[in-house]
Amino acid sequence: MRNTGLSLKTGKTLDSELLTAVLQVFGKRLERRWHKTYGKHIDAVLLLTTNYIRNVSMSDIGNNVKNSNKQKDIVKGVAGRIGAICMKENFVAAVTDKPGKFSGVRSAAKQLSILMGAVEDGQGPPGNEFVRGSDGAKWCKYSDGYLLGSQTGENSDKLSKCSASSFIFGIRQHGPGCYDTTPRNEPLDNEIPE
Template sequence: WRKQHRPHIDAVLFITTRHIRNVSMGEFENIKTSKQKDILTGVAGRIGAICLKDHFVAAVTDNGNFRGVTSAARQLSILMGSVEDGQGPPGNEFVRGSDGSTGCKYEDGYLMGKPNGKNKKTLSSCSAHSFIMGLRQHGPGCYDSTPPRELSDSEILE
């Protein structure tokens, strides 16, 4: 039964209390900075990678006091196809047909805009549209929430 009814995973969010480091930044380069710029609050696999095996993973640092919630929302937004407000389209290889977020200002401070902005807990209309485009390209198998049909007792026993 389990082989035929495998769980469908759309995204994986890894939450840790440890620092996430940008290993592409050299050690010497990091030592030269006073703010340890290689320490990240979160990272996402790829823009628009929701439902794409090997790319649908995001990771977030949280200190146990829910300070990572905003970062988690941002990383999941990236997986769903959103770019930062004010940015152009991510490219057809990421989200086909997306206009990006050029129609929304970074300074307006929505979730995908300027950090700690006045609208930080709200999605801009550009992000919402990007979600639709990101999900649509993967088809109903990605976002279909229809519950599986109930199995009869005889099917369970087989």
């Protein structure tokens, strides 16, 4: 997607549902091409855009519903599905980033965390259809300010223990093909060849 220079001021934004659907089609095509060329799979696709992303439902768009407060619908990013990393579908995410400002870095980390199986701190399990066996993040407070919490204070660039635990469930459920990509004929980083 190219940068069209749209902004909230002009009232033109990217719809989150439509954006996710388009990214899923693009991601599948990219995955096929990548696998054919390199023999490897893509774990996730992340789009950085300068456009705002608006969280509205497709039915609202179809019914031409006007929202008097568009600002409240603006989100920093979207993810295809909780725990979708290494899957054949929904392994996409998008975030808004201002060029040269790196304003989307935390949002990108958050959206990729969701793809890896994490939920926001304070939330219960995402459900077995998303991440089998996960106990969610209920035992971590949203207000502690970690990456998947309120993102305030000195913890905002760190993961809570809940997020780290969720990653283990989220990635392991897809098997070694997702988390162990080291070719067996090459030494690991911590091995010294003889």
